[in-house]
Amino acid sequence: MKKKVLKENILRGYTKIEYIQKRVIDYIMVIFLTLFLSPVMLYSIYRIKKESSGPIFFKQLRVGLNGKKF
Structure with missing residues:
Protein backbone atom coordinates (compact mmCIF):
# COMPACT_ATOMS: atom_id res chain seq x y z
CA MET A 1 0.00 0.00 0.00
CA LYS A 2 1.37 3.37 -1.02
CA LYS A 3 1.43 6.18 1.57
CA LYS A 4 0.03 9.56 0.65
CA VAL A 5 2.17 12.60 1.28
CA LEU A 6 0.74 15.98 2.12
CA LYS A 7 1.83 18.48 -0.48
CA GLU A 8 0.85 21.50 1.57
CA ASN A 9 2.49 22.49 4.82
CA ILE A 10 -0.43 22.76 7.23
CA LEU A 11 1.72 24.33 9.97
CA ARG A 12 2.62 27.47 8.09
CA GLY A 13 2.06 30.84 9.77
CA TYR A 14 -0.32 33.55 8.71
CA THR A 15 0.57 35.91 5.92
CA LYS A 16 0.41 39.61 6.79
CA ILE A 17 -3.03 39.99 5.16
CA GLU A 18 -4.39 36.87 6.91
CA TYR A 19 -3.06 38.14 10.24
CA ILE A 20 -4.75 41.53 9.77
CA ILE A 56 -21.27 40.39 44.17
CA PHE A 57 -17.80 38.97 43.61
CA PHE A 58 -16.52 36.25 45.93
CA LYS A 59 -13.29 37.01 47.73
CA GLN A 60 -11.40 34.83 50.14
CA LEU A 61 -8.29 35.14 52.27
CA ARG A 62 -6.05 32.15 51.75
CA VAL A 63 -2.99 30.98 53.62
CA GLY A 64 0.12 30.29 51.60
CA LEU A 65 3.70 29.32 52.25
CA ASN A 66 4.93 30.07 55.79
CA GLY A 67 1.43 31.12 56.87
CA LYS A 68 1.45 34.21 54.64
CA LYS A 69 -2.07 35.37 53.76
CA PHE A 70 -2.94 36.38 50.24
Whole structure:
Protein backbone atom coordinates (compact mmCIF):
# COMPACT_ATOMS: atom_id res chain seq x y z
CA MET A 1 0.00 0.00 0.00
CA LYS A 2 1.37 3.37 -1.02
CA LYS A 3 1.43 6.18 1.57
CA LYS A 4 0.03 9.56 0.65
CA VAL A 5 2.17 12.60 1.28
CA LEU A 6 0.74 15.98 2.12
CA LYS A 7 1.83 18.48 -0.48
CA GLU A 8 0.85 21.50 1.57
CA ASN A 9 2.49 22.49 4.82
CA ILE A 10 -0.43 22.76 7.23
CA LEU A 11 1.72 24.33 9.97
CA ARG A 12 2.62 27.47 8.09
CA GLY A 13 2.06 30.84 9.77
CA TYR A 14 -0.32 33.55 8.71
CA THR A 15 0.57 35.91 5.92
CA LYS A 16 0.41 39.61 6.79
CA ILE A 17 -3.03 39.99 5.16
CA GLU A 18 -4.39 36.87 6.91
CA TYR A 19 -3.06 38.14 10.24
CA ILE A 20 -4.75 41.53 9.77
CA GLN A 21 -8.02 39.85 8.74
CA LYS A 22 -7.90 37.61 11.79
CA ARG A 23 -7.27 40.56 14.12
CA VAL A 24 -10.15 42.54 12.61
CA ILE A 25 -12.53 39.60 12.95
CA ASP A 26 -11.36 39.02 16.53
CA TYR A 27 -12.04 42.65 17.47
CA ILE A 28 -15.45 42.64 15.77
CA MET A 29 -16.41 39.51 17.70
CA VAL A 30 -15.20 41.00 20.99
CA ILE A 31 -17.23 44.16 20.43
CA PHE A 32 -20.32 42.20 19.39
CA LEU A 33 -20.14 39.77 22.32
CA THR A 34 -19.48 42.57 24.80
CA LEU A 35 -22.53 44.47 23.60
CA PHE A 36 -24.64 41.32 23.53
CA LEU A 37 -23.60 39.95 26.93
CA SER A 38 -23.46 43.22 28.91
CA PRO A 39 -27.20 43.24 29.66
CA VAL A 40 -27.02 39.60 30.76
CA MET A 41 -24.13 40.36 33.10
CA LEU A 42 -25.83 43.46 34.50
CA TYR A 43 -29.03 41.48 35.12
CA SER A 44 -27.01 38.76 36.87
CA ILE A 45 -25.31 41.34 39.08
CA TYR A 46 -28.68 42.88 39.92
CA ARG A 47 -30.19 39.49 40.84
CA ILE A 48 -27.21 38.48 42.99
CA LYS A 49 -27.30 41.79 44.87
CA LYS A 50 -31.07 41.55 45.33
CA GLU A 51 -31.03 37.99 46.70
CA SER A 52 -27.79 38.05 48.70
CA SER A 53 -26.49 40.37 51.38
CA GLY A 54 -22.86 39.62 50.55
CA PRO A 55 -20.63 41.06 47.85
CA ILE A 56 -21.27 40.39 44.17
CA PHE A 57 -17.80 38.97 43.61
CA PHE A 58 -16.52 36.25 45.93
CA LYS A 59 -13.29 37.01 47.73
CA GLN A 60 -11.40 34.83 50.14
CA LEU A 61 -8.29 35.14 52.27
CA ARG A 62 -6.05 32.15 51.75
CA VAL A 63 -2.99 30.98 53.62
CA GLY A 64 0.12 30.29 51.60
CA LEU A 65 3.70 29.32 52.25
CA ASN A 66 4.93 30.07 55.79
CA GLY A 67 1.43 31.12 56.87
CA LYS A 68 1.45 34.21 54.64
CA LYS A 69 -2.07 35.37 53.76
CA PHE A 70 -2.94 36.38 50.24
